[in-house]
Amino acid sequence: MYQKLIGKESKLAVIGLGYVGLPIALGFAKKIKVIGFDINAERVAMMRKGIDPSNELTAEEFENSDIHFTDNIEDLKDANFFIVAVPTPVDQRKQPDLLLLQKASETVGKVIKKGDYVVYESTVYPGCTEEDCLPIIEKLSGLKMGVDFKLGYSPERINPGDKEHTFSNIIKVVSGCDKESLDVISKVYEIVVDAGTYHASSIKVAEACKIIENTQRDLNIALMNELSIIFDKMNINTFEVLEAAETKWNFLKFHPGLIGGHCIGIDPYYLTHKSEKLGYNSKVILAGRIINDEMPAYVAKKVIQHIIKNIHKVNGGKVLIMGVTFKENVSDVRNSKVAELIKELQAYSLSQIDVVDPYADAKEIEQEYHIHLSDKVGTDYDVVLVAVAHKEYKTLDQKYFKSIMNENALLMDLKGIYRKDHGQLNYWSL
Known part of the structure; x- marks a missing residue:
């Protein structure tokens, strides 16, 4: 398989061309023949023009790529190595939503042939690849894993907005259904991953590895958020406390904030779901999730308290x-906790809530959350809440904020951007 791929006798297909799948597809397309498949024809049309719908990659990164973008399942029949990189969200009950993963598995099952390889990158709970995805492939294809085709799992580690830790320079954890598949899958990824690969002992270990990476971050941020609530009652600035604590060599650098997006705020629920199925109810993991999920309401309450105190109605x-995207300097608004914060504020019937963001797409925000993005910033605000640390906001000073706020207004700085330079402004941060 490896020799055929590097000799361009075989093709590699990436199924799902979002913030994970597209960089993978383009990375491989610099070295081998690639088929980039996505069910969204509009997105496919944009990528054919060298446009990343997620606004993560530049037009130059599409150049010199041997790739065919398509939404036609028939085109996938030309591939022999399949990488599945579709989203794995949770539903309204915080339960894993495997619909896209199941649909992708059905797609693979319809096109896979003897001798082919399938590798999943989508974040799942341990056991999902073999217990939920594999049966779909085998049923639709009539083929058997290990006999007719090989199966593997390699957790994605792409971080939106991060130009330093990219697909090619992050160590790739790989796993396979047997030793032969592990060796082949590792060699295929090493075509493009300069940092090399790490061989997990099993597919379940690789799945669990991915889950705990983000669960660990979620729990540490939950601790910071709880400390922020406590320190606020003591009139202590949390960021100043953390700066002091970080002078110790083994203090872990985490900060409070709204935890949204499609990884940290979602992945722990996949682990706790599996845990519950096995008869164990998580205590620590879910406690962290509760704290982080309650932060939008906590911040909204702070806004309302200031307004009641100063204008009495x-x-x-x-x-x-x-800022309304899930993190700084990206356009991604999926699972945005800022949107939840806005919904909380809307429930109080404020006279005016203006929302601005230099990265978010107004149409997408309207469709996803029914929130209107303002074209420009107004004046005479009672509260200005800087929710996302976009680079454009880091250059603003107290003179700017004074120009858009009334005399008793409050500057709420969730990321602590202005904690050292807010002058005489009424100021609050997590």
Whole structure:
């Protein structure tokens, strides 16, 4: 398989061309023949023009790539090595939503042939690849894993907005259904991953590896959020406390904040779901999730308390929200906790809530959350809440904020951007 791929006698297919799948597809397309498949024809049309719908990659990164973008399942029949990189969200009950993963598995089952390889990158609970995805492939194809085709799992580690830790320079954890598949899958990824590969002992170990990476971050941020709530009652700035604590060599550098997106705020639920199926109810993991999920309501309450104290009626309050994407310097708004914060504020019937963001797509925000993005910033706000640390916001100073706020207004700085330079402004941060 490896020799045929590097000799361009065989093709590699990536199924799902989102923030994970597209960089993978383009990375391989610099070295071998690639088929990039996505069910969204509009996105496929954009990528054919060298446009990344997720706004992560530049037009130059599409150049010199031997890739065929398609939404036609028939084109996948030309591939022999399949990488599945579709989203794995949770539903409204915080339960794993495997619909896209199941659909992708059905797609593979319809096109796979003897001798082919299938590797999943989508984040799942341990056992999902072999227990949920594999039966679909075998049923539709009539083929048997280990006999007719090989199966593997390699957890994605792509971090949106991060230009330093990219697909090619992050160590790739790989696993396979047997030793032969592990060796082949490792060699295929090493075509493009300069940092090399790490061989997990089993597919389940590789799945669990991915889950705990983000669960660990979620729990540490939950601790920071709880400390922030406690320190706020003591009138202590949390970021100043953390700066002092970080002078110790083994203190872990985490900070409070709204935890959204499609990884940290979602992955722990996949692990706790599997745990419950096995008869164990998580205590620590879910406790962290509760704290982080409650932060939008906590911040909204702080906004309302200031408005009641200063203008004595909630429905007269005027608020500006700066930043609505799930993290800084990206356009991705999936599972945005800022959107939840805005919904909390809307429930109080404030007279005006303006929302601005230099990265978010107004149409997408409207469709996803029914939130209107303002074209420009107004004046005379009672509260200005900087929710996301976009680089454009880091250059703003107290003179700017004074120009858009009324005399008793509050600057709420969730990321602590202005903690050292807010002058005489009424100021609050997590």
